[in-house]
Structure formats: C-alpha cells, structure tokens
Amino acid sequence: MKRTPKSTIYDIAEKAEASPSTVSAALNGTWKNRRIRQETAERIIAIAREFGYSANLQARGLRTARSGLVALLMPDYNRFFSSLAESFSLRVRQNGLCPVIVSTDRDREEELSTVENLASYNIDALFVVGASNPEDISHYCQQAHISHVFIDQPCKLAPSVVTDHAAGARALTREILRSRVPLGALERDRPYFIGGDANLPATALRIEGFCRIVSERLGDCRKDQINACGYELDNAELEIKRLYERLGGLPSALFINSLTVFEGILRFLITIPEEEIRACSLGCFDYEPFGSLLRFPVHMIRQRHKELIDQAFQLLDEGSAPGTLIEVKPQLYRAMDAAPHRLDE
Known part of the structure; x- marks a missing residue:
C-alpha cells in the first residue's frame, strides 16, 4: 500500500x-x-x-530547549476555573502549542510537586491559578528558568492578573442591599457574608468591599456578620443552618462568596418554605447561567475568564516585571436579568 x-x-x-x-x-x-x-x-x-x-515537538524541544508544552495549574474544576482552563486551552492551541492542565486541590505540597514534575518536561511557560503558596512556586520557576504568571492570586515575585474582587464585592453588596426588604428584627435585618478563606487575597478583598458598603449604608459591619467558613459544600450547609437557627430565620440579605458555597447553601434552602427564601436578598460572587431559572432571585458576579487569560498571555509576551499587577473588573448579573452590567464605580 x-x-x-x-x-x-x-x-x-x-x-x-x-x-x-x-x-x-x-x-x-x-x-x-x-x-x-x-x-x-x-x-x-x-x-x-x-x-x-x-x-515533532519532542525533536523540536531537543533542538531549541522548548517542548511546545504550556501548563496551567489550578485548584479544582469548578465553573470559574473550568472556564479559565477552556480559554487557556483555546489560546495555547491557537499559538500552535499544547496545553497541559493540572488540578492540585489547594494542597501546598501537591502544588510544588506538580510544578517540579512539569519542569522535568521542559515546559515553555506556567500559568498558576489560585495557588496557596505563590512565592514558593515563583522561586522554583525562577531557579528552573520557567516563564510564569499568576492568575486570581497575586504574587509579588512575578507578574499577576486578578479579578477586581473589591469592586465586584462592592457592586454585589449594593445590589443585595438595594433589593432587601427589612424584616423588622434587628439581627435579621443585618446583611451577612458567608464562605471563602479570609487568608486568601480574593476573599479578604471581598470582605473588605462588603464591609465598606454595609458600613456606608447601615452604619457598621460587625465581625459576627462575616463567616469565612471555607469552600466545602458540607461546611456551607452547616453554617447557613446555624445562622438560620441563631437568627430565627434567614437574614434580610446574604452575600455568598462562591458557587460551591452557594451549592451547599441550596441544600439547606430546599428544606425551608419558599416564601422565606424570597424574603432574603441573595447575592453570589460567582456566576451560574442556570441561576436565572431558580424560583427565587439571586444577583451574581461573573469573573471574565477570557479577559484574565488574554491579559496573562500579554504579561508573558511583554516580559512584564515581577510584581506587575493587572486587575480586571468583573460583571454584575442582576437577578432575573440575563444581560451583564458594568460595575457602578
């Protein structure tokens, strides 16, 4: 033949x-x-x-010290990170290279071990999303001469691109306060923040934005209105149940700090009457298109994954200096409205 x-x-x-x-x-x-x-x-x-x-990427790597592989390291495969991975993969393939995507479950040791393994394949560049120890990763990449950039988690030792979390939190908080109806009970009429890790910059900035608007509109924001209980569904379900029992019902407004936390809260919400849910002004700092189909309104913040990836590639292409930080404003999706809105800043 x-x-x-x-x-x-x-x-x-x-x-x-x-x-x-x-x-x-x-x-x-x-x-x-x-x-x-x-x-x-x-x-x-x-x-x-x-x-x-x-x-022939292997042969090309031997000739040019390049493998044609570009790696993305991320915490997990939730909707936001999956969208980032999809945009990353498309952009890498458009450049004629091969994407490698690895999840490390926010484990510090696993992150470093994975970076070391990727380095052994002589990757051309590394994109790091939501790392728990960015400085250690950057130190290793510098020693291994690997071009790298951080997304969603800033690093002082490398260029970074992040969502403008504070601006997004302020916009979402304004929206849930605008939509809320006072319930006539002092503790329940306070807005509450639930979810995330206060030790991570993203959550810390969202808490800052939430507290700023709450203080401006209602006079103060107390520590017991903030519950950064992590991202686990079980924890979120348990904490909203505890809040419900402590207040004697849902608060008038609730800021939910991620889609996975929202999923955990939904587990509890389906156990109470729908009219109680409708009496709570809900906002989620994450975006789920099917959220508009829920039987109760939820305001959402959508992080612009394609813009984050485009900016990250530009930082690498331009050889940006360590510590360079670009912030990308997210979009606000008001409840029952399929169109995104620019942040009112």
Missing part, C-alpha cells in the same frame, strides 16, 4: 501564500515577536490542521 507523503511546512506556506519562516513562527508561537498579525497566524494554524500537519 502506497503511503501518502506527509505535508511539510513548505506545503502550508504555499497554500497560505506566506514564507516558510512566517509559517514556522505561527506554528511555534513566536509570531507576536515577529510582529505577524494574529489573523495571519490563526489562518496558518487552520491550514496546518487541514493538512494534518503536526510539528
């Missing part, structure tokens, strides 16, 4: 009406450095796929 000869870079160049060097740059991800237009690079990559062309 006669074998069909493999397509070469010259075949792609002829079809794309481009030089072989331009095709090579598009396929190995260096097209930006050569000021090649993104549309041109994407067209070349599409033609290469039509030809069934794939670079």
